[in-house]
Amino acid sequence: MIKTIGTAACTAVAVESDPYIPLTISWSSENKRQPLYWRITGKAGGELEIKVDAQSGAIRELVIIEAPPKAIDAGAPDSREAEAGIPVFNRSPWGISTxxxxxxxxxxxxxxxxxxxxxxxxxxxxxxxSTKRAVRALVCDNVQIYLAGDGSLSAVIVQSPSAT
Incomplete structure (x- = not known):
């Protein structure tokens, strides 16, 4: 898993859902450069795509292409104070050029x-x-992103998405 290395300010977020794409979360970005793509396959099924800002490393979009299975424990991570912001990812897995x-x-x-x-x-x-315990929460409007102690993503929770 790609780890987070910091946070960026959240300016706006949009949440969409339809019969074909279960969930799309888009965070606004001034950067119009081609994003970096992180494709995640679930061990038990499911397919996601996360778009990362190539310049800053901030998350730009999360798309559930195919819904993963429902876990037996689908409860929210431990409640905690959430700080405003969005995650910034380490971009080294994409191999920064010279x-x-x-x-x-x-x-x-x-x-x-x-x-x-x-x-x-x-x-x-x-x-x-993952099943890693969340130790930090970031919030942008109605989207909460939970991070594990090692900086990896633990969960994303959307409260009352308008299109679902």
Missing amino acids: NPDYSEFKAGVVTSTEDLSFSMENGTVKLAF
Whole structure:
């Protein structure tokens, strides 16, 4: 799993859902450069794509292409104070090039396999990335991102998404 290395300010977020794509979360970005792509396959099923800002490493979009299975424990991580912001990822897995401005990456897409689970109940959507305990929570409008102690994603929770 790609680890987070910091946070960025949250300016706006949009949440969408339809019969074909269970969930799309988009965070606004001024950068119009091609994003870096992180494709995640669930060990028990499911497929996600996370778009990462190539310049800053901030998350730009999370798309559930195929819903992972529902976990037996689909409850929220331990409640805690959430800080405003969005995660910034370590971009080294994409292989930063030796260009003087470090503007190009050796790979545009990286892949990983994770313990994904997904539930959508009573206006709350939960996407879990692992069974690691969440120690930090970031919030941007109605989207909460939980991080494990090692900086990896633990869960994403959307409260009352407008399109579900």
